[in-house]
Amino acid sequence: MSILEQAKRAKQASFEFKNCPLEIRNNILKDLALIIEENIQNIIENNNLDIEEAKINNMEEHLIDRLTLTEHRILSMIEGIQEIIKLEDPINNILENRILDNQLIINKVTVPFGVIAIIYESRPNVTIDCAALCIKSSNTCILKGGKEAKFSNEFLVKLIHEALIKNNVNKDTVVLVNNPSRTEVAKLMKAKQYIDVLIPRGSAKLINYTVENSTVPVLETGAGICHVYVDENYDENMAINIIVNAKTSRPSVCNSIETLLIHKNIAKDFLPKLNTVLKDKNVKLMGNKPVKEIIDVELIQDNQYDIEHLNLTLSIKIVNDVKDAINHINTFGTKHSESIVTNNKENAQTFFNNVDAAAIYHNASTRFTDGFVFGLGGEIGISTQKMHARGPMGVKELTTYTYHIEGNGQVR
Amino acid sequence: MSILEQAKRAKQASFEFKNCPLEIRNNILKDLALIIEENIQNIIENNNLDIEEAKINNMEEHLIDRLTLTEHRILSMIEGIQEIIKLEDPINNILENRILDNQLIINKVTVPFGVIAIIYESRPNVTIDCAALCIKSSNTCILKGGKEAKFSNEFLVKLIHEALIKNNVNKDTVVLVNNPSRTEVAKLMKAKQYIDVLIPRGSAKLINYTVENSTVPVLETGAGICHVYVDENYDENMAINIIVNAKTSRPSVCNSIETLLIHKNIAKDFLPKLNTVLKDKNVKLMGNKPVKEIIDVELIQDNQYDIEHLNLTLSIKIVNDVKDAINHINTFGTKHSESIVTNNKENAQTFFNNVDAAAIYHNASTRFTDGFVFGLGGEIGISTQKMHARGPMGVKELTTYTYHIEGNGQVR
Numbered sequence: 001m002s003i004l005e006q007a008k009r010a011k012q013a014s015f016e017f018k019n020c021p022l023e024i025r026n027n028i029l030k031d032l033a034l035i036i037e038e039n040i041q042n043i044i045e046n047n048n049l050d051i052e053e054a055k056i057n058n059m060e061e062h063l064i065d066r067l068t069l070t071e072h073r074i075l076s077m078i079e080g081i082q083e084i085i086k087l088e089d090p091i092n093n094i095l096e097n098r099i100l101d102n103q104l105i106i107n108k109v110t111v112p113f114g115v116i117a118i119i120y121e122s123r124p125n126v127t128i129d130c131a132a133l134c135i136k137s138s139n140t141c142i143l144k145g146g147k148e149a150k151f152s153n154e155f156l157v158k159l160i161h162e163a164l165i166k167n168n169v170n171k172d173t174v175v176l177v178n179n180p181s182r183t184e185v186a187k188l189m190k191a192k193q194y195i196d197v198l199i200p201r202g203s204a205k206l207i208n209y210t211v212e213n214s215t216v217p218v219l220e221t222g223a224g225i226c227h228v229y230v231d232e233n234y235d236e237n238m239a240i241n242i243i244v245n246a247k248t249s250r251p252s253v254c255n256s257i258e259t260l261l262i263h264k265n266i267a268k269d270f271l272p273k274l275n276t277v278l279k280d281k282n283v284k285l286m287g288n289k290p291v292k293e294i295i296d297v298e299l300i301q302d303n304q305y306d307i308e309h310l311n312l313t314l315s316i317k318i319v320n321d322v323k324d325a326i327n328h329i330n331t332f333g334t335k336h337s338e339s340i341v342t343n344n345k346e347n348a349q350t351f352f353n354n355v356d357a358a359a360i361y362h363n364a365s366t367r368f369t370d371g372f373v374f375g376l377g378g379e380i381g382i383s384t385q386k387m388h389a390r391g392p393m394g395v396k397e398l399t400t401y402t403y404h405i406e407g408n409g410q411v412r
Numbered sequence: 413m414s415i416l417e418q419a420k421r422a423k424q425a426s427f428e429f430k431n432c433p434l435e436i437r438n439n440i441l442k443d444l445a446l447i448i449e450e451n452i453q454n455i456i457e458n459n460n461l462d463i464e465e466a467k468i469n470n471m472e473e474h475l476i477d478r479l480t481l482t483e484h485r486i487l488s489m490i491e492g493i494q495e496i497i498k499l500e501d502p503i504n505n506i507l508e509n510r511i512l513d514n515q516l517i518i519n520k521v522t523v524p525f526g527v528i529a530i531i532y533e534s535r536p537n538v539t540i541d542c543a544a545l546c547i548k549s550s551n552t553c554i555l556k557g558g559k560e561a562k563f564s565n566e567f568l569v570k571l572i573h574e575a576l577i578k579n580n581v582n583k584d585t586v587v588l589v590n591n592p593s594r595t596e597v598a599k600l601m602k603a604k605q606y607i608d609v610l611i612p613r614g615s616a617k618l619i620n621y622t623v624e625n626s627t628v629p630v631l632e633t634g635a636g637i638c639h640v641y642v643d644e645n646y647d648e649n650m651a652i653n654i655i656v657n658a659k660t661s662r663p664s665v666c667n668s669i670e671t672l673l674i675h676k677n678i679a680k681d682f683l684p685k686l687n688t689v690l691k692d693k694n695v696k697l698m699g700n701k702p703v704k705e706i707i708d709v710e711l712i713q714d715n716q717y718d719i720e721h722l723n724l725t726l727s728i729k730i731v732n733d734v735k736d737a738i739n740h741i742n743t744f745g746t747k748h749s750e751s752i753v754t755n756n757k758e759n760a761q762t763f764f765n766n767v768d769a770a771a772i773y774h775n776a777s778t779r780f781t782d783g784f785v786f787g788l789g790g791e792i793g794i795s796t797q798k799m800h801a802r803g804p805m806g807v808k809e810l811t812t813y814t815y816h817i818e819g820n821g822q823v824r
Contacts, residue, residue: 364819407776
């Protein structure tokens, strides 16, 4: 079946699924959790097929790790589904209500998007996460996973179909396009007649390719060049704790920091102390000339602060003041998560008011930017654009609205 | 100055203007209203330069009408500004607030987009409308008007700059790119580093061109293939009133209807009566073979119901029932405004639940889809996509949000 035929079927399924009662949507998710639990060994076996192929293709070790489904990781997937079941229904909520002078009654009501296409890479648990969030929000989804996870994804979607069929719901409500050609993916990105929103999840390269080639509206996610700025008047222990956490607790994720900005008046005192701590944590440091004059770092130029390391590397820059820090962030940041460490409330407010990012922190680690932490019960991605949703996107962010207008013959 | 240099300046201005206090934003608008009032004759003189050129170029009469600014139209522009002044501040509103177990305080706060680029055609009053809505919402705007209105737009933006300067606000807060080349416009559409959102306003051709060529996120507006469906159990007078209003009160605007759908069991009785009324209103009718068997219409094929007439032409189709009507609308509609005329509440509910559109009406004209009518105090356009905003977009729809997170050293 062609990719457009698959998309067309998803669109058709969406018209029915948009009115699927909450009870049935939750039952699908409950059944899915049970079916996954019964199939842990089968999932691992299918996942092994992907891992074997990855090894033959000499895939890097950390990428093989991302691809691997262990029993522990599968149980986490089930927990994720159970969290989503608990969420309130995001559909059919009246956001606003007004009665006009002519007695027209206007209700602004939440509805699902319809068809959401998600283009992602590597980690096969994304397949279950995304499908579960879409099912909860009455959205039909088209999943375009990475070819490196094709056996895992195919088996997982087979389990999702079992749960759908058990509840008499059209299996085209969750469509997997597995291993399509580049031409076919390009067609998907322009299939405005069938797809309402496109969400790319993965590398900056994947996201940029999607933005450049889509006519379907794109919800951009992910890339995170995040910063911590340490201001002149600061608490040393707090600063070290936050930097260590934001850099080292999980360096491969987007809410980790890539760059440390530090006030010029404290650099000479603070940098050597920080250096000692980060050395213990195996963090590699980069910095421009002024930084190198204080501690031993790999020299970079002023225009090289645009790197998303995604590993234990930290770029450091000395800035004049909070405004200089903000200016650096607004130039090199990706509008994701930014933090200021300061005891000066006025500077914190200046930072809040002027940094352009989804999440702005005062005296806390950037690592908190996450759908679970923010109370959204999961996330389909972290938006780094400003349209529709910003920051972590949960089921509520997978809805749009429509106006229902009740009259008795009114004309204008 | 190159178009990208202009966009860069707008971006720089946006960092200051996003924190501009409400009082100053309102003062700019008050001054603008006064300055326009003092310059009515000058505006008309500059507008005449465009009209003269239009006549030399043999522009069609109805397009010259759209281009023309009369004293009455200029006074309407002033009224529009005064309505916008009255609106509540859409910026700095706390949408949600939560305190996590670890005492992190999370505030979800409304903020302006930053830089909004608007690409539009013909009517020069759009220049004032858009600038006023952007000023109110603390957004910097880049206005790309039609070349046919270049003298009018240049003079109007000169007046806007006077109002900005009088309030010590950077004049790059409202940037006019007048008469750029196609290559330059293409650059604007890809200037993600300077522009946060792009809003095309105008013909379907302009909108499609923008969607296909932009990497900046687009808020699609406008094209309206709207329908009225008359169900089996209906009030004849109400149906005629609604159809006449929705078709003839202002056929050139997007919330007018293009197609009438009619239940098969009432077509023979209703169509001849309707025909008499519409003939009096000079409405031209089109329809497929089953329609032509009942009344005299220009014959069209089943796949020709995708025309946005924007004039006194109405396409008619006979359908089997409400589901058939919904299916037609979801195939040929543009997700704008759709109406059902019926006394059957169940069918009205089916219509509400299954039609995919921004505004769905029961027993009322589609002509009410409008920012003023919906209580938004004006509109920058009517969204026909589902991301971010749907239907009329006022100042609230020109905002996004950011999370402000206050901590005391929390790490994850």
